[in-house]
Amino acid sequence: MxxxxxxxxxxxxxxxxxxxxxxxxxxxxxxxxxxxxxxxxxxxxxxxxxxxxxxxxxxxxxxxxxxxxxxxxxxxxxxxxxxxxxxxxxxxxxxxxxxxxxxxxxxxxxxxxxxxxxxxxxxxxxxxxxxxxxxxxxxxxxxxxxxxxxxxSRVMTPSTPVVSFTDDPLRMMRAARFTSQLGVELAPEVEQAMKDMAGEINRISRERVRDEIIKTIIGAYPRAGVDALVRTGLADHVLPEVSALQLETDEHHRHKDVYQHSLQVLEQAADLESDADGPVPAPDFVLRFAALMHDVGKPATRKFEPSGAVSFRHHDMVGAKLTKKRMRELRFDNESIKDVARLVELHMRFYGYGDAGWTDSAVRRYVNDAGPLLERLHRLTRSDVTTRNRRKAERLAFAYDDLEQRIQTLREQEELDAVRPDLDGQQIMEILGIKPGPEVGKAYKFLLEHRLDHGPVDYDQAAALLKEWWSQQS
Missing domain, CATH: 3.30.460.10 (Beta Polymerase, domain 2)
Structure with missing residues (x-):
């Protein structure tokens, strides 16, 4: 200053x-x-x-x-x-x-x-x-x-906050955005007016609200911006799934609720972004928003087990659906919706790797399912570790290091980033003597599954596998 x-x-x-x-x-x-x-x-x-x-x-x-x-x-x-x-x-x-x-x-x-x-x-x-x-x-x-x-470092209005926010309720979103962009705090009277008038944000178009959310998420201090939205009640109207996280207890992180855990994951994901020449240039909205939303399926899936533990089975799948719905309501573009929801859906896939180990087939499927989101998924998964147990954190980090190394090894051996069946559609039709149609797609899928499970084979082997599969279909 x-x-x-x-x-x-x-x-x-x-x-x-x-x-x-x-x-x-x-x-x-x-x-x-x-x-x-x-x-x-x-x-x-x-x-x-x-x-x-x-x-x-x-x-x-x-x-x-x-x-x-x-x-x-x-x-x-x-x-x-x-x-x-x-x-x-x-x-x-x-x-x-x-x-x-x-x-x-x-x-x-x-x-x-x-x-x-x-x-x-x-x-x-x-x-x-x-x-x-x-x-x-x-x-x-x-x-x-x-x-x-x-x-x-204070956000205050020239006229009274009530007058200012009545003139334009979007200014409440802008106030939260400024806490994210500049690291400033809301003046007490501004925060109180935002709490009292939060419902007025519904006068504003979803598109304008969406744009402010994006700017808040990609700010230098996104945790502060999101917390301002939740604290004032604005999130109840624009991101209710995030507000709902305050009510839940995370079975993996008993020292903090799921809401605080999600804010920490958002913060850690932003810290793991790359520079402009890297694979995930900062600031990356898709990664950050997936980090914020990754556990929004927990409130709907909470279950108390006979042992007294709390479980959230399938919260990743439920969270992906909730994320899609919220982003559609906020008029996000289809690609952003698809990418964020996919990361939410995949964020739990890694857990268990360190204990059970994965076959090469499982590693291939992990890469194939992530597709172009793999580098973001790496960062989201690493960010999801917020435990204070240093030994547990080190074990998870070591396991993910090992997974990334295996991915790199397979990538060098098998062109893993572009996994395709060993035969293309034209070759499939020539070998089976069929014309374009659903059967070609089924054959293609069969060969892709074999490729993922067993790795690449040469043309003759692939043709023999295809003919054997086709005879069973006939």
Missing amino acids: HELTDLPRLLTGLPKAVLELGELFSAAGFEIALVGGPVRDLFLGRISPDLDFTTNARPDDTLKVIEGWADATWDVGREFGTIAFRRGKDQFEVTTYRADAYDGDSRKPIVAFGDRLEEDLIRRDFTMNAMALRLPSLELVDPYGGLDDLRA
Whole structure:
């Protein structure tokens, strides 16, 4: 966190065009200020990729000011006072001061242009985003204490939280997201308002809620963001399966409930992501969300055994179905739904390997079932170990090391990443003298099962196996 005295040095990282833009508007008799996230990020020691400005100039005036200076302009947001443009490689958005409100039913913004910067700032979501830097004078405008809240790592609203969240309930999700992205905490009055108003999130489209969940999960501190959603009751409406985990006790981790275990698995999975050139580049939403959701099937499968133990049989299968249902309701794309649910379904497959050992056939099936998700499954399975018993943790880690080594050995011997039958569809039809149809698929499946169980064979062996199987089918 940098102080106000650091501002001149921090500004050197901004594009030269920012100051040029300030000079243009000032010469034309208008005010303009860098506003919101870019100003906040200056004090956090980083340059925001999005450069947003606010001005008392109306959209037509803005277009006149930048005419001949901007290389290209877009006025798709003109109705709401926003003009976007490009200067060289830099892109900017300039929006007229606003004092807008929201229709409580339709959520459609009601636009009213304003004349004062302070009025524009009070309508913004949080105080740390309600700071502005006047141009070209470089005067910081911070009427609502955003810099103090940033110093205190605190999420607070410019107006009262109730007024702010009534205007736009999605701001409650954004508050939780900020705890994940910036490692800040909710001000007590903000958290209380979120608890009191959590149900208002149902006014917001599932798509917008989904986008905030994604940003929360891929933040630098995802555990904090998810916990904020659960603590305030927002998760009861958007991720109820996660909230329900608080009620359960995990038979493998009696020192903590399943909810805390799931948060720890999420945190550990994020720590195991690779760099940009690795197999699972950080941040990876699919891995992280699977880590969060991996045990959501436990509440529905809890059973008290005669011995007094608690079991959760088939919670992996039930959890996969619940995960699919929740992600569909949140309008996730089909590929993400399929991948996350598959990881949830497979997360228990490894357990027992260290005790019983697996045949080569079982190892092949593990790789085949994981498919392109194998590297994520490796990380999810390792992350699922949260026991405080060091000996148990070391035993599980050793067993998984051994499994990965066996996978690598088989991969080198058998091209394991692309397991296919030893004969393709065309060869199957030629050997059996049949045309395309269901029988080809059945033959293909038979040969694939043999390949997984016994490894590769040559053409003649595969043909003999196929003919023997076909004679039995006939």
